[in-house]
Amino acid sequence: MSVTSILNNANSGLIASQTQLRVVSDNVANVNTPGYVRKIADQVSLSSQGVGSGVEVTRIRLATDRFLQAASLSAGAEAARQGVRYELYDRIQSLFGDPGGTSGFFSQVDSVFSAFASSAEDPTSSPRRQDALFKTQALFDEATRIAKQIQAVREDADGRIQSAVENANNLIQQIEALNVEISRAKVVNADASGAETAQAALIDQLAQVMDLKVTARTIGGVSIRTGSGALLAGEGAATLSYTRAGTVTGETNFNDVWITEPGGTKHSVMDSVTSGEIKGLVELRDVEAPAAAARLAELITHVADELNRAHNANTAMPPPNRLDGRNVGQSLESALAGFTGQTTIAVTNSAGVIQQRVDIVFSGATMTVNGVAADPTTFLATLNAQLGGAATAQFTDGKLSIVASNAANGIAIADDATTPSNKAGRGFSHYFGLNDLISTDRPALYDTGLTLTSPHGFTAGETMTFRFANEAGARIRDIQVAVPAGGTVGDLLNALNDPATGVGAYGKFTLGADGALTFTGLGNPPPKMSVLNDNTSQVPSGVTVTEMFGIGTGVRVSRAEGFSLRTDIRQSPSKLALGQLNLAAAAGTPALSAGDGRGALLLADAGERSANFQGAGDSIGGQISVSRYASELAGDIGGKASAAKNRKDSSEALYSEASARRTSHEGVNLDEELVLMTTYQQAFNASARLIQAAKDMYDTLLGMV
Known part of the structure; x- marks a missing residue:
């Protein structure tokens, strides 16, 4: 071996050792730097014609393990998803208060019925009446507050989705810019580890927003795709886009979050991600919060309905001069069709003595009024004739009203004790809401009592638009359905279920025996349906198809915000109906008594009466009492919050473990680095001594010449 070869070998050793020492120094200097990934200098031996010719550092790389990185990124995305779900659902749970406390929402439900029980002990006591009314109004005020706050939580989630999208775009652009920088460094065999470390930190942040698949590129840098394969970075930067909804209500339809790939292909984000912050926010906004709001609305609707059922069976003393439904x-004809049983409308004086009495016997499509035959089309005229001028009944804009002609007289209604009037589980006065205790500004009961042959009252050509989305929330299709020329509910149902012009390709509407309309999606899992808009208007009531039948979660959820104590009763507690009309009272004797507390007991027992709850949220509904439903809802809300916390804790523990293992592999170990530093210092010294030996040899050779 020539002296020149010896010098070249020693020089390559010096350069390699210097490079290794610089890498070790960087590692030691960043031992406590968060996110720093240990550098490794790959060193190989050189040879020429089978003879060793020194060493060389081929590249400086990061000590990454793609399997540990993938596990950490996946665990981080899931931890972010469960974290936001728990954070926001915990806010929803807190709105209801402590289920076992005395001031929570669910305890207020029980306190209302207890207050009416106290009123029964002394029906003439004004303070007890006022206490019952105060607690009743407080309950519905609290339901309104909770319902609005749930929508506020959804609005917060929607705003955070937009922020997450903006953050993701910024991260993707930075990652792609570093891809370019890393590739350039690789071309000239420069050290790109600093850019790679920065890129790895950005990828970790992006993985919190959405789940990722990261692949190393042969030219340097990484290619990043979503779980379903949509390209985010590697061949240019993808762009996410989203427009938030603004003020959120129960009937708000949200926009899709879109990914536009570098090549221009557009995908829904919800088709592409299975975890991450965006996924968790969308799940809370579109699934969990609406489910809680729907169950709240179903509960408070039946609290109102059962109080109204009892109040419509009662009457005040003296009775009110008018009853407004x-x-x-x-239409009145549709509403009257299908009634059975008997009811009595009485006009009484201020002492409770009946001045005029009308007994109505219903028989499905026909009826008798004081023995005079009538049908739904002639009912109103026949009723007014039998009232004999003592009172007048009228039906306007979907509302039935009965007004006593003499301002000193009042109207009282009572069902027959043996065969009470009934349609869809409600008596005559209850069905029309003639003596409701709780009023609402929108339709709240969807068991309409309509049949397939009932006229629907909508104008042909009016339209409604439905949106269908998949299980992940990505839009499938928007479908506009027109009201058909046929005027029956059956015709409307056929138009809705038409596979070509209706929603029949995605599910089916069915009309129950109680007149409730339900939708069942096709497939497993079935698509989700919502209402984009409804331009229909029923004559004479003015309600839309979706309002009338409660189509879609949105219109059902909005019910919780519309209940309040009837204005005249709130202003004058004496109008609270705590007595009952005595149909067996002898002529000329009072049929009403101021001390009658039977109606108060009926109001107190309203919470224990079995009611027909419809499906809402995760509940399938069924026959259950209001108090039992409230208890189950309290348990459901608390259970879901607890489950969300457990999922959060578990996912965070998994993320911590995955991160710890990744850090153990990628992080700096001072002991190892000090060993390497000693090794390369000795290698440097050996190379330097070899150079010195070669120099001495060269000097000796020169001296021999």
């Missing part, structure tokens, strides 16, 4: 969302 609620908007039943139907």
